[in-house]
Amino acid sequence: MKKLKVQMGGHSDEFGTPKPAFDIIKPYIPKDQVIWESAYGKGSLAKIMTDEGYKVVSSTDFFNDNPEFDIIITNPPYSCKEEWLERCYSLGKPFALLMPLTALEGKARGKLYKQYGIQLLIPNKRINFITPSGKGSGSWFATAWFVWKLNLPRDLMFVEM
DSSP, X not given: OOOSSXXXXXXXXXXXXXXXXXXXXXGGSOTTSEEEEOOOXXXXXXXXXXXXTOEEEEOSOTTTOOOOOSEEEEOOOGGGHHHHHHHHHHHTSOEEEEEEGGGGOXXXXXHHHHHHOOEEEEESSOOEEXXXXXXXXXXXXXXXXXXXXXXXXXXXXXXXX
8 A cells, every 4th residue: 555645765745735736727627527636645635626616535545445536636646656647547537637747757657648648737837835844835846737538628738827
C-alpha cells in the first residue's frame, strides 16, 4: 500500500492545492459529475470543490479504494506519479492530475501517453502550493493539469492564472 505523504530526503511530498490552481480546471468539469479526490491529504482541494458546488468523494488509499465516481481530480504525490497515471488510465474514466511538467518525461510515462493520449492545461505562472506547515509556498517547479477524456478544445492549452 502506498502512503500519500512520502518523505524523500527530508522533503514532504505533500503540496496542498490552492483555489487558483483549481480555477484552471474548473471550466472543464461538469457540475453533475461525482469527483473522486483520490489524494485527500489535508483536504484543501476537496474543500474547494465542495465549496464550488461539486459532489466530491475522497480517500487516502488510491491504490485500494474503489468508490463510485465519474471523474478523478487530484494533486497526487509526485513521488508516485507514474503509478498514479497507470491506475487512472486503467480505471478508464476521465481524470485531471496536477503534476510537475517533468511528468512528461520518462519512458514508462511516455509509453502511457502514446497509448492513451494526454492533454495539458499549463498555467502562465507557478502555483503557490499549501505546504505541510500550512503556509503558501511559491513552487520551484512548473506544473500543469494532465487531463484525459475531459474533451479540452486543444491538447496543449496555456492559461492565465
